[in-house]
Amino acid sequence: MKENKYDHPSFFDQYEKMLRSQIGLEGAGEWHTLKNMLPDFHGKNILDLGCGFGWHCRFAIENGAKTVTGIDLSERMLAKALEINSLPGIQYERIALEEVDYPAEKFDIILSSLTLHYVESFDSIVQNIYKWLTPGGSFVFSVEHPVFTAEGGQDWIYDKNGEKICWPVDRYFIEGKRNTTFLGENVIKYHRTLTSYLNTLLKHGFTLKEVIEPEPGQEMLKEIPEMKEELRRPMMFLISVLK
Template structure:
C-alpha cells in the first residue's frame, strides 16, 4: 500500500520525522531549493498570494514578513494545517483545509501563486495548471518546485545510510505513478520528464519566465565533501510562468 498526496503527513510518526528533517538548516530544501525559489519568485510586497500545499506555514510566514497584502495557504494534511495555524497568527493569513487539486479559486484573484514540493504528488497536474492560470490576474505569476524528474524516474529507495552517493536514472520517459520507500513508509509520486512540465505550462497559457535546478552554494555546507556530493545531481526543478 502506498500513501497518496498529503495523507502520509497525517501518520504521526512520519510527520514528526519529516519535520525534523525538513527544518534542518542544511536540509536540501533550505540549502538548495529555497534560495533558487526565492530568487525566481522575486518581491511579494502588497501582493495577494496563494500557496498550494502550504505545509507547516513557515514559508507563508516568510511571505507575510516580506509584506504580502494577503496570504492564503491550501493544505490537505490535518497535522500540517494545525502547525500552520500556530505559525500564521496574523490577520493577513487565511488557510484552507482541502486537497490542492480540489481547491476552487475565484477567477483573476491572485497576483502570485506558489507551490513548493507538492505537484509531484498530483496525478493530473494539467488540471492544476489550468486552475492556476484562471486564478491569476492578468500578468500574474506562478512559481513552483518539484522533486527533480531525474529522481522521480526510478523506484530505487531514497534512504541510504550516510547519505546517497549513487543515483539510478531509469524509465525516464515513461510517465506515471512511482512508489518510493521514504522514512519507513511507501509513498506515491508521479513522474514527468522536464519537457512535460514545460509543455503543460505552455498549454495552460503561461509564458515561461524561468527554470532553475537549485545549484548548491558552498557557503550552505559545513564540509567540502557534502558540498561536492550535492553538486553531483540536481534534486529540484523550479519553474516560473506568467499569465499572458
C-alpha cells in the same frame, strides 16, 4: 495529494526532524535560489499550494503581501502552521489540491513548494492556476527533478562496501505513478519528464520566465558536508512563469 501520509504520526514525527521543518526556509537547500525567483509581494494576494508548516506564507506576509492563503490536506501540517506561522493576513485552509476551486483572477502570485509531484494530473492543476491568476500574475514552484523521480526507488546504487556509486535513472519516458520510500514509509509520487512540465505550462498560456536546477548554496555545503552529494545529480527543478 489525497494520500496524505503527513497525518500519520510516525511519518509526521520524522518530517518534523528535517532541517527545513525545524529552522524554516534557510534550512531548505533550494531556498537561496528560489527566493531570487520570487516576484515583489507588496500589496499582492498570494496562494500557496501545499503550504506545509507555512514558512512561505510567513515570508510573503513579512515581505509586503496583502493576503496569503495557504492550503494543505494535512491536519497536522496546518496545526503546526497555525502554531508557528500564524500572522495577520494569513489564512490556512484544509483541502486537497485536486478539489480546490477559486474564482477567476483571485490571486496575483501562486506558489508551490515540493508538492506538485504528489498530484496525478499536472495538466488540470496548471489549467486551474492559470484561471486563478490575475493577468500578468506569477506562478513559481518547485518539484522533485525528473532525474530524481524517474526510476522510482529514489536511492543511490551502492558498491559492496556501501559507498554510493551513482544515481539510477530508468523508465524516464514512462510517466506516471511511482511507489517510493520517504521518511521510512511508502509514498506515492508522480513522475513527469522535463518536456511534460514545460510544455504543459506553455499549452495553457503561460510564458516561461526562469527554469533552474538548483545546487546547494556555499554556506550549506560548508556546514553540512553530506550536501556535497547533491552536486552529483539534480534533486529539484524550479520554474517561474507569467500569465
